[in-house]
Amino acid sequence: MIHDATTRAWVALSILSAASVMVASTTGTGVGGSLSGAVILLFAWVKARIVLARYLGLWQAPGWLAGFNWVLGFYCLLLLGLFLVPELTR
Amino acid sequence: MDERPAVEQSSPLDSLPGDLMMWVLIVSELLVFGAGLAAFLAVRITDPSGFAAARASLSPAFAGINTFILITSGFLAARALNLRLRSRRSAARWHLAGAAGLGAVFMALKLVEYVEKAGEGITTETHPFFTFYYLLTGFHAAHVIAGMVILGLVAWKDDPRNMETGTAFWHMVDLVWLLLFPVIYLLG
Numbered sequence: 001m002i003h004d005a006t007t008r009a010w011v012a013l014s015i016l017s018a019a020s021v022m023v024a025s026t027t028g029t030g031v032g033g034s035l036s037g038a039v040i041l042l043f044a045w046v047k048a049r050i051v052l053a054r055y056l057g058l059w060q061a062p063g064w065l066a067g068f069n070w071v072l073g074f075y076c077l078l079l080l081g082l083f084l085v086p087e088l089t090r
Numbered sequence: 091m092d093e094r095p096a097v098e099q100s101s102p103l104d105s106l107p108g109d110l111m112m113w114v115l116i117v118s119e120l121l122v123f124g125a126g127l128a129a130f131l132a133v134r135i136t137d138p139s140g141f142a143a144a145r146a147s148l149s150p151a152f153a154g155i156n157t158f159i160l161i162t163s164g165f166l167a168a169r170a171l172n173l174r175l176r177s178r179r180s181a182a183r184w185h186l187a188g189a190a191g192l193g194a195v196f197m198a199l200k201l202v203e204y205v206e207k208a209g210e211g212i213t214t215e216t217h218p219f220f221t222f223y224y225l226l227t228g229f230h231a232a233h234v235i236a237g238m239v240i241l242g243l244v245a246w247k248d249d250p251r252n253m254e255t256g257t258a259f260w261h262m263v264d265l266v267w268l269l270l271f272p273v274i275y276l277l278g
Contacts, residue, residue: 006172010165013268014158021154024276040272047268055168055261056116057107064106075124082131083277086138 009054016043037083045076108254116262119233123226123266127273130222137218144219145275147212149203153275156199157267163192164264167241167257174253182253186245189260193238200231223274230266237263 002008020043027036049069052058058065106113134141170185207220214221237260244256 006165006168009168010161013161013164017154017157017161017268017271020272020276021150024150024272037277040276044269044272048265051164051261051265051268055164055264056258060107061105063102075128078128079131079273079277082128082135085135 005054005059009050012050013047016047019043034084034087038080041076041080041083045073048072108258109251112255112258112262116258116265119262119266123230123270126222126226126229127269130226130273131277133218133222140217141219144217144223147207147210148223148275150275152199152203153271156196157271159192159196159199160264160267163189163196164261166192167260171250171253171257174248174250179248183245183248186241186253186257189257190238190241190245193234193241193260197231197234197238200227200234226270226274230263230270233263233266 002011020040023036023039023043027033049065049072052068052072053065058068103110166185166189170182170189173179173185174182204224212220214224240256240259244252
């Protein structure tokens, strides 16, 4: 069990980054590609949250952290929408 | 003359950790890179197969290793600030040196990638994918170099306030990469 929050953040970031590469390399195009894109962007959002909270210290300011989380969440949804357009309009 | 004591007004901005101007910079950089990444995926709509073919020439595993290097560098920078706040100045400086050193490794690997692409005859003109690739990763690389200089400066002038501001810049560089890496190397 890791007690230090900074170390826990580093472990989580490393695992999520490795998982993103694995998801990208094991799926092709079509529905699988769309799903993997969604998972990769979800991981990117979680990683951004971790950096903001633990590395940039926003855990001390929960209101600001929530604000950044919402804006980044909507931004990742925008990216997902743009990523899915070619698939949806095929 | 009014002799009433001034009442301290607390602002929501006061709850932000560190220097307010650094947060202004972080938000500005996120907006710039965010717009660039959204434009990248918007242009991809016009030629998804061309973007997929271009992306296939990049190595996600290689970029994944570089991501791990940058994440670890950010970890060392975060630890450096924690150590400095506990007055362990020497250990903090060594951690900053480690963070900057890993920044140099990141840059070396990026250089290898650029040389490899140049060797394959790939330039900014080859395909819109590579225009964005060179623009966004190159602009990020410039921030990495600036960040390494800043880490060196705050290791030298190691006031806790300086170190908090300098490491925040480094975490911003980290944060931008964590958005840039999946979009360009994994989704593009």
